[in-house]
Amino acid sequence: MVLSTTLQSALLRHQRSIDAALRSTLQKVAGATGIAALDAYYGQMQYHLGWVDANLILTRSNPGKLLRPTLLLLAYEAAGAWELAKDATSPESYLQRALSAAVAIELTHNFTLIHDDIEDGDTERRHRPTLWNIWGVPQAINTGDGMFGLARFALWGVLENGVEGDIAAHLGSVLDRTVLEIAEGQYLDISFEQRQDISVSMYLDMIGRKTAALMRCAAEMGAMLGTRDQSTIQRLASFGQAIGIAFQVRDDVLGVWATSEELGKTQAGDIYRRKKSLPILHALEHANSQDLQILQTIYSQETPMDSEQATQVLAILARTQTQAYCRTFLQQQCQTAYEALDAVSDPTTNTSLSSRAIGDMKVMIQFVETAAY
Numbered sequence: 001m002v003l004s005t006t007l008q009s010a011l012l013r014h015q016r017s018i019d020a021a022l023r024s025t026l027q028k029v030a031g032a033t034g035i036a037a038l039d040a041y042y043g044q045m046q047y048h049l050g051w052v053d054a055n056l057i058l059t060r061s062n063p064g065k066l067l068r069p070t071l072l073l074l075a076y077e078a079a080g081a082w083e084l085a086k087d088a089t090s091p092e093s094y095l096q097r098a099l100s101a102a103v104a105i106e107l108t109h110n111f112t113l114i115h116d117d118i119e120d121g122d123t124e125r126r127h128r129p130t131l132w133n134i135w136g137v138p139q140a141i142n143t144g145d146g147m148f149g150l151a152r153f154a155l156w157g158v159l160e161n162g163v164e165g166d167i168a169a170h171l172g173s174v175l176d177r178t179v180l181e182i183a184e185g186q187y188l189d190i191s192f193e194q195r196q197d198i199s200v201s202m203y204l205d206m207i208g209r210k211t212a213a214l215m216r217c218a219a220e221m222g223a224m225l226g227t228r229d230q231s232t233i234q235r236l237a238s239f240g241q242a243i244g245i246a247f248q249v250r251d252d253v254l255g256v257w258a259t260s261e262e263l264g265k266t267q268a269g270d271i272y273r274r275k276k277s278l279p280i281l282h283a284l285e286h287a288n289s290q291d292l293q294i295l296q297t298i299y300s301q302e303t304p305m306d307s308e309q310a311t312q313v314l315a316i317l318a319r320t321q322t323q324a325y326c327r328t329f330l331q332q333q334c335q336t337a338y339e340a341l342d343a344v345s346d347p348t349t350n351t352s353l354s355s356r357a358i359g360d361m362k363v364m365i366q367f368v369e370t371a372a373y
């Protein structure tokens with residue numbers, strides 16, 4: 001994903017704190033094992049996170065976007081971390097309350113990616129060999145499991161950082177429920193590959209679980225750490241859900257219509273891969289009988305799609321006005337996200353900290369929205 005400079009600066013603000021908290025969480029657990037034979041186990045986690053190379057040698061780190069934990073910290077600020085910030089001893093010390101939850105979110109995300117790469121048989125992620133590709137499937141499954149355990153373990157760090165017991169327990173239940181939802185989404189996604197009867201609404205439900213649930217969870221957990229006001233928590237959770245769906249649909253739109261320069265990969269790549277993403281599902285629902293037959297024939301073949309077939313598919317997408325549908329849908333999600341944030345903004349009580357966080361979250365929406373024009 002190529003990020004705009006405004007989005008980059010919004011993401012950058014918390015990147016260093018999240019990165020440091022992630023590293024110290026992993027180091028604490030790895031350092032406590034007492035046996036050198038386990039260094040390579042935690043080394044695999046570090047490899048997946050981009051900190052070391054395949055020989056477990058420190059590498060010039062290219063930290064991921066840390067989008068989800070940043071979302072958690074922004075929701076925390078937006079929801080009322082300012083109350084704590086007022087008494088904070090240093091400008092950033094109020095963040096401490098939320099950092100363990102931010103780490104838990106990022107580790108949860110990465111454990112699902114480790115397992116996803118195995119399930120999809122993907123040999124590369126972020127331009128590097130995947131974990132299973134280097135260390136084999138059994139060890140990669142185990143490292144993914146360990147990272148899930150570490151994510152849950154990390155969350156309880158909130159108890160050492162002033163978070164009340166009832167809130168900590170609730171955070172745990174929201175995170176666990178979300179992992180279940182992500183796995184439900186993944187189940188649906190995999191099962192859809194074998195089916196020809198997937199509707200747009202089934203697809204939207206699936207991405208709501210697989211992709212948006214963790215963004216909603218991040219925003220909801222951040223809000224829960226910042227306030228006890230249920231309507232604020234719900235609004236930020238809705239924002240997370242809407243932007244999560246929008247991120248996925250943006251990906252779907254770019255996967256079909258972005259130019260190669262915009263995408264950095266093959267144009268219409270999702271068509272060539274026969275990916276059942278939103279555009280194709282919309283076209284299947286709206287094509288006339290002749291076009292439907294062409295689509296079904298092309299999509300049921302096992303042989304690689306050639307450029308003539310891809311052109312035919314693109315022509316059907318044009319006849320079904322699928323691009324306009326996707327763009328309108330994307331705009332609607334962005335609108336929902338903006339409205340949720342506006343409902344959180346209260347000019348009479350908001351401080352500069354929460355206004356800045358809301359501003360940064362709006363930058364995220366603007367970034368997603370650009371694919372709608």
Ligand SMILES: CC(C)=CCC/C(C)=C/COP(=O)(O)OP(=O)(O)O
Pocket residue numbers: 111112113115116119120182183186210211
């Ligand atoms: C329970 C599990 C394993 C869930 C996987 C969740 C997930 C978001 C996978 C990545 O999705 P993707 O396949 O659409 O993205 P990518 O292109 O990054 O693989």
